[in-house]
Amino acid sequence: MASFKIDGREIPFEPGDTVIRAAARAGIEIPHYCWHPGLSVAANCRMCLVELLPPPGRQALTLNVLRWDPEKREYVDEQKPKLVPACQQPVSEGMEIKNDTSPHVRRARSAVQELLLLNHPVDCPICDQAGECRLQDYWLEHQATAKRMHDEVIHKPKAVRFGPQIVYDAERCIVCTRCVRVSAELARDPVLSVSHRGNLDEIVVSPGRELDHPYSLMTEHVCPVGALTAQDFRFKARVWFLRSAQTICPGCATGCNAFLDYDPRTDTVYRHRPRENPTVNRHWMCDEGMLSYRRVGQDRILRGQIKGEEAVLGEVVRAAAKRLAKARERGALAGLLSAQHSQEDNYAVLALGRALGVRAWFVTGKADGAHDTILRHVDKNPNRAGVLALCPEATPVEGLALALEADEYIDLFALGGDLPDAALGRPFGRPKARIVLATHDGPLARRATVLLPAATWAEGQGTFVNAQGLAQVSERAVRPRGESLPAWRLVLLLASELGIELGWKKFGELGRALQGARGADPSAGTEPDTGVST
Amino acid sequence: MEEKNERRTEAKGGAAGLGPRKVVGTPVRRPERTIAVESYVPEVARGVGITLAHFLRNTKEYVSGQRPDPVLESVGEGINTLSYPEQRRPYPERFRGLHRLTRRADGSPRCVACLCCSTACPAQCIYIEPGEYPVGDGRRGYERFPKRFVIDEVRCVFCGLCVEACPCDAIRMDTGLHAPPYDSRDQFLFEKELLMSFPGRDGSYQTENPRHEPGDPTHPGIDRKRHQ
Numbered sequence: 001m002a003s004f005k006i007d008g009r010e011i012p013f014e015p016g017d018t019v020i021r022a023a024a025r026a027g028i029e030i031p032h033y034c035w036h037p038g039l040s041v042a043a044n045c046r047m048c049l050v051e052l053l054p055p056p057g058r059q060a061l062t063l064n065v066l067r068w069d070p071e072k073r074e075y076v077d078e079q080k081p082k083l084v085p086a087c088q089q090p091v092s093e094g095m096e097i098k099n100d101t102s103p104h105v106r107r108a109r110s111a112v113q114e115l116l117l118l119n120h121p122v123d124c125p126i127c128d129q130a131g132e133c134r135l136q137d138y139w140l141e142h143q144a145t146a147k148r149m150h151d152e153v154i155h156k157p158k159a160v161r162f163g164p165q166i167v168y169d170a171e172r173c174i175v176c177t178r179c180v181r182v183s184a185e186l187a188r189d190p191v192l193s194v195s196h197r198g199n200l201d202e203i204v205v206s207p208g209r210e211l212d213h214p215y216s217l218m219t220e221h222v223c224p225v226g227a228l229t230a231q232d233f234r235f236k237a238r239v240w241f242l243r244s245a246q247t248i249c250p251g252c253a254t255g256c257n258a259f260l261d262y263d264p265r266t267d268t269v270y271r272h273r274p275r276e277n278p279t280v281n282r283h284w285m286c287d288e289g290m291l292s293y294r295r296v297g298q299d300r301i302l303r304g305q306i307k308g309e310e311a312v313l314g315e316v317v318r319a320a321a322k323r324l325a326k327a328r329e330r331g332a333l334a335g336l337l338s339a340q341h342s343q344e345d346n347y348a349v350l351a352l353g354r355a356l357g358v359r360a361w362f363v364t365g366k367a368d369g370a371h372d373t374i375l376r377h378v379d380k381n382p383n384r385a386g387v388l389a390l391c392p393e394a395t396p397v398e399g400l401a402l403a404l405e406a407d408e409y410i411d412l413f414a415l416g417g418d419l420p421d422a423a424l425g426r427p428f429g430r431p432k433a434r435i436v437l438a439t440h441d442g443p444l445a446r447r448a449t450v451l452l453p454a455a456t457w458a459e460g461q462g463t464f465v466n467a468q469g470l471a472q473v474s475e476r477a478v479r480p481r482g483e484s485l486p487a488w489r490l491v492l493l494l495a496s497e498l499g500i501e502l503g504w505k506k507f508g509e510l511g512r513a514l515q516g517a518r519g520a521d522p523s524a525g526t527e528p529d530t531g532v533s534t
Numbered sequence: 535m536e537e538k539n540e541r542r543t544e545a546k547g548g549a550a551g552l553g554p555r556k557v558v559g560t561p562v563r564r565p566e567r568t569i570a571v572e573s574y575v576p577e578v579a580r581g582v583g584i585t586l587a588h589f590l591r592n593t594k595e596y597v598s599g600q601r602p603d604p605v606l607e608s609v610g611e612g613i614n615t616l617s618y619p620e621q622r623r624p625y626p627e628r629f630r631g632l633h634r635l636t637r638r639a640d641g642s643p644r645c646v647a648c649l650c651c652s653t654a655c656p657a658q659c660i661y662i663e664p665g666e667y668p669v670g671d672g673r674r675g676y677e678r679f680p681k682r683f684v685i686d687e688v689r690c691v692f693c694g695l696c697v698e699a700c701p702c703d704a705i706r707m708d709t710g711l712h713a714p715p716y717d718s719r720d721q722f723l724f725e726k727e728l729l730m731s732f733p734g735r736d737g738s739y740q741t742e743n744p745r746h747e748p749g750d751p752t753h754p755g756i757d758r759k760r761h762q
Contacts (some may be wrong), residue, residue: 123676
């Protein structure tokens with residue numbers, strides 16, 4: 001493989017690589033604001049300047065500069081090599097780059113950092129970016145001098161509403177244009193642009209428009225400073241109190257990789273952040289997915305119910321088991337799997353249902369929704385492909401409604417409280433027992449005779465298979481709310497009450513059983529992080 | 535411990551068969567049992583004499599006004615009695631007492647709910663719920679404010695790190711008060727309103743440090759030159 005040198009170290013590169021990209025892949029971080037691996041190159045922040053050594057036998061391109069000599073107390077003439085931005089410089093074989101070892105680079109970075117902070121309000125205590133701000137990090141790392149400008153800073157508009165999700169603070173902005181490029185290149189809706197020049201520049205929304213495309217939260221996500229803040233996260237928490245769990249977005253069948261940020265002290269979930277995965281979502285997530293973290297607390301079923309009356313979990317499990325035992329005797333039990341739940345939950349329900357002699361399986365989930373060719377999938381369920389792989393004979397829930405009306409089945413054992421609109425209008429027949437394991441309030445949850453509270457994706461580990469057939473593991477972030485338990489654990493309680501041996505008792509054993517049931521398809525795992533910092 | 539050691543020595547001695555243990559050290563001298571000692575009378579008279587001497591000296595000092603004031607003067611010779619809580623020794627100037635939240639000129643808290651104090655707090659006794667100013671307030675969008683600000687004064691270790699961490703001079707420990715004894719722990723959870731109701735020892739609810747409200751001509755930028 002072709003290689004070049006950074007500070008004397010051999011770095012391999014691929015054709016078409018820029019210096020910063022090849023360096024990032026090799027684990028060398030060149031400081032940058034405006035460059036983002038998923039966006040085009042702007043090269044306007046000048047933070048990634050590096051020294052490009054001339055080929056052997058050739059003279060370096062230099063500039064005449066004046067340097068202040070503190071001993072002589074006057075400016076002296078000096079030659080300085082012309083530095084190049086690492087984000088824009090294509091790599092070629094045998095090229096030599098000086099990064100941290102060059103005094104010119106260090107001086108340039110310090111100067112750039114000082115320039116970017118000239119008009120900055122330095123309001124870190126009230127800025128939501130504090131703790132994950134590039135300006136803070138690079139100030140500490142690269143700025144050698146204090147601010148030397150004593151004039152009044154330029155005052156610009158603050159707290160400008162860009163759209164339903166985004167608030168803009170022009171004083172904190174360094175005009176790196178990442179947000180402009182996200183809108184133009186990712187969302188293909190060039191609604192943002194830069195107005196004015198020099199000190200007075202700021203980001204503006206096109207007249208008559210709002211920043212309301214379905215990827216508007218990505219502009220906040222890529223903002224390296226606190227200029228763009230999300231209406232949703234603004235003033236809510238300090239990032240240094242948060243921990244991240246590596247989860248899968250439950251919003252649609254794309255299965256975007258996400259970080260779920262939560263406060264471990266209060267067990268509160270605060271936000272989603274996209275997690276890089278080149279084969280699924282690259283660096284991005286849609287607004288809908290970014291806000292889907294709220295489902296942890298919204299419309300939750302926190303306690304079990306028997307015929308609409310809340311009861312303690314033990315009682316609910318006993319009531320459900322009693323009805324399931326009767327249903328087994330009647331022999332007309334229908335099973336319902338949920339595309340909203342993980343493979344483990346579905347497999348557990350499937351195993352218990354088969355032991356109870358379920359005659360037919362159906363799949364439920366959320367109704368189809370808005371979609372595009374960027375990330376958003378029409379199927380708003382994260383695990384439909386997985387459920388169909390587990391139980392290929394399962395049919396859509398609309399068939400169940402018809403069959404129940406025709407009294408084909410007498411009882412129902414269901415996972416998930418959702419019913420798509422098409423099945424909603426149906427009277428749903430008169431099943432004797434409807435045992436429902438649900439996380440959220442929904443049409444089916446409201447019609448349950450016995451309702452068991454299940455945990456959401458954030459409250460337990462689980463595998464989700466996206467539309468591409470990629471099985472991805474989602475970690476647990478917080479403890480289950482209320483009395484809820486992961487659905488597979490509820491199934492385990494039901495099985496022990498019914499005296500059915502399922503062959504597994506722990507999550508690990510369940511995972512192995514699932515592996516055996518699934519065989520080789522679908523088998524792919526999550527892609528590891530590439531480690532490129534954005 | 536000693537007993538154990540002794541036993542061990544004895545056991546050892548016993549095993550070695552060395553006979554009775556040798557006593558080390560000087561024996562305590564007992565008073566001789568004379569008639570004067572046995573009757574207790576001279577000793578009682580001596581004790582009464584000491585009490586009487588102190589009583590007379592205190593009375594003399596009290597009557598003649600020579601007695602040092604234990605509150606204002608340091609502890610001197612003789613008896614120094616403080617009638618606490620009516621009389622209290624003043625705390626030193628830099629005493630870290632109960633917290634107070636300082637106010638702005640308009641009476642609202644200076645605090646901007648940045649959570650620096652609760653981050654710095656080693657006892658984790660500060661709970662803050664940040665909020666945004668309502669629409670129409672000039673500070674909306676610039677700053678946030680504490681919707682709730684609670685300090686658990688029982689959990690607090692009075693280290694003063696919150697005061698050091700505050701970028702706005704919004705929290706101070708200069709009230710000169712210490713936590714009063716309550717009968718339940720809930721009462722030590724001091725809410726924002728209570729914390730704002732304490733004045734500093736100079737009687738002021740504000741601080742000498744100027745505060746630049748957004749929009750006023752002294753807002754950051756202009757003053758930097760003068761201060762540097």
